[in-house]
Amino acid sequence: MLCCAAVGAALTACSAAAQPLAGTTLAATMTSPVDIRLDWTGTDPAAAGRIVEFATAPDGPWTTLQFMPVRQDTFTHPDLMPQTSFYYRLRPYYGPASSAVSVTVPGGSAGNDTKDWPSPATLPGGPAATHSVRSGSASGAPSDLKAKVLQSNGILLTWTDNASDEEGYLLEDKPAGATDYKVVAVVDKDINSFGLITLPDEDTASYRVRAFYYGPSSNVVARKTGGE
Known part of the structure; x- marks a missing residue:
């Protein structure tokens, strides 16, 4: 979804x-x-x-x-x-898109999980220089993508924002056995921390983040x- x-x-x-x-x-x-x-x-x-x-x-x-x-x-x-x-x-x-990371969550019901869920955020400590994503270069791609399992069906994705002129970020995933990545979330520009609820077919999946413009x-x- x-x-x-x-x-x-x-x-x-x-x-x-x-x-x-x-x-x-x-x-x-x-x-x-x-x-x-x-x-x-x-x-x-x-x-x-x-x-x-x-x-x-x-x-x-x-x-x-x-x-x-x-x-x-x-x-x-x-x-x-x-x-x-x-x-x-x-x-x-x-x-440009980041490199991918693979994540496995426990799955099952989230009824006993924590009710505190992180809001999209801009983490401090960005790069000294940023780059245009409209030049065709990969230098503006997100880097250092990390995924942390937060609950039985949720993960926290964080990355380094290297882009100077993105319209936002696309979170893309490829569940185990799938052929292609698909967009699962659209995030505002300058955000580099986002919590994602996973679907049952995403218990094991590969994730990447794309700095994009229309x-x-x-x-x-x-x-x-x-x-x-």
């Missing part, structure tokens, strides 16, 4: 450095009166992934539906409110649902 930690859904940074190598063309199709399928074409090898966003007004506010790998080219938004206009767009995201939006498409 994606956790959005104090990050607005309508972040809108569009830098020239983020211009995709090939434009993305988005299309929307009604597959039922209350289901909309999105399909798109276009590639961007420099992107770490894409997000799909929706709104119920042409100018937003925009809400993130999913973080997706670059190779994904379709998404279905099901069971929508009848007689409502829905607007959609895609945005790529970029930025690229420019695709075209916006709209459909109005039917139904009663």
Whole structure:
């Protein structure tokens, strides 16, 4: 489940450095009166992934539906409110990731665990110099990623913030047996300590942190649902 930690859904940074190598063309199709399928074409090898966003007004506010790998080219938004206009767009995201760490938690019920849970925080003692994540260099990637088991289904991730111009951080995990990393939390810029509740299939998983920024939006498409 994606956790959005104090990050607005309508972040809108569009830098020239983020211009995709090939434009993305988005299309929307009604597959039922209350289901909309999105399909798109276009590639961007420099992107770490894409997000799909929706709104119920042409100018937003925009809400993130999913973080997706670059190779994904379709998404279905099901069971929508009848007689409502829905607007959609895609945005790529970029930025370097840390090295990964592997963690195993005991699993099971958290009923007897401590009730004190750490809030996202900026730890003191950062690096003497920081680096742009928009230059294509890995020097702005998070470093010294550490994971501490806090309870039967929770861990504390800490890292060194080496970035000067990130929009935030993405926490990504790859459970044992999975093929790819997926985004599990979105964290504000300058944060370098975050507590994460793990899911049952994440008792053993690999974690990494990405300093990221968004690229420019695709075209916006709209459909109005039917139904009663």
